[in-house]
Amino acid sequence: MMPASETAYQKIRAFILQGEAIPGMQLTEEKLSEISGVSRTSVRDAVRRLENEMLVVRSASKRLFVADWSDGEVDEMFTLRGMLEAHAAARAAQRIDGDALNILRGINKELKDAVNQSPPDITCFLEANRRFHDLILECAQSPRLTKLMPALVEQPVVRRTAHQYSKIQLNQSAVDHDELIAAFAAKDADWAKSVMTSHIRRAFHSFSATAAPESP
Amino acid sequence: MMPASETAYQKIRAFILQGEAIPGMQLTEEKLSEISGVSRTSVRDAVRRLENEMLVVRSASKRLFVADWSDGEVDEMFTLRGMLEAHAAARAAQRIDGDALNILRGINKELKDAVNQSPPDITCFLEANRRFHDLILECAQSPRLTKLMPALVEQPVVRRTAHQYSKIQLNQSAVDHDELIAAFAAKDADWAKSVMTSHIRRAFHSFSATAAPESP
């Protein structure tokens, strides 16, 4: 049996990420306790985690709301994520072993398969992509970095627009990953860092182009 | 009246930071509740925060311990902090206004005064230093960055060794700050970034030299 606070965390998180929640809407602890089916005590525990990931925010008077992000904040988030993931990639390049490398190859194979479906299986793609980046983070062996990352990865906006990415854009991700794997195999930290930087940066621009296609 | 969870947070934090706690020692929620004088409920709340700042860690079986850091982790922490604070400085350079600049000057004045006491007033120095960096972070106007920072700043080890810094080392901090202010005044993001990078990096080396002076 899963701990109640974990249940609450997952349910509330899904509630926000799968778009049932509207950015800016208030979330009372009681409502959340109904949604997740556990007591307020556990809900509060879950909410603390979500607050750290900045999926929910607190008003001055401690009331809870679903987070919403300005363009500037999304930009900044990608920038920070780029810096930290690039750093993680550099560390991973110096520490990764053959086993992890092979698992990485396997995950990227799955990712490619998901892309090559017709239409591409975005859910599968996102899942494989997440596992790929998570494993790199693990190989970086930096507890601190691991702690910071969650506040920078999940975003409802990004998740939603992912479904509109073209096959070409998705494929570019797979290609980036292949090059990352090559950099890891060569144990070249600088190479890994550069590739990761471009990878995240490109993802950002794919996102902005998709999210706001109507420019003046 | 301060909220109980806040009381608990401050008391426990002080307990760890002022060296009453030994790295690696177990902290039961009940003990912490005695220390802080509030109920376990509020203690748990406080512990969550401390966990995020990585001042306490949780074993696989959810038991709590005072964090202790390997040399590698301290190194990594300074590296991450350097990246993020440099980024904050760059953003601040583009956003800072005259008022903030003057406050910054005032804070650095206080810092210099603390250094020039005989002996230097380290507590005052650390306090002014913290306010200086906090204000820069605020000027950077990045909620995300603000959220990440606390996990990278406070460290019992660093705090303890600070008391052994020489006047020359302390003075160098003031000089760095002056140059940062100059970079801000010129609204030169690159300059600010470089100075901040050096500043943090130097602090790291001052620390390692002080913490482990006996090399082979």
Next chain:
DNA sequence: TACACTTCTATTGTATACAAAATCACCCCG
């Protein structure tokens, strides 16, 4: 109508009690 004041309601904060889980100490059996 505008504004202060007051009451009521919604929401979060805290304590306590009990349940579940993990660790420890002990004992029994091989």
Next chain:
DNA sequence: CGGGGTGATTTTGTATACAATAGAAGTGTA
């Protein structure tokens, strides 16, 4: 004497009840 299991003890997890606080709605007065 060692290993494995069993019960006791410590420690964390969860629910509920109540307290405190913030926000909303009304009420009266100028």
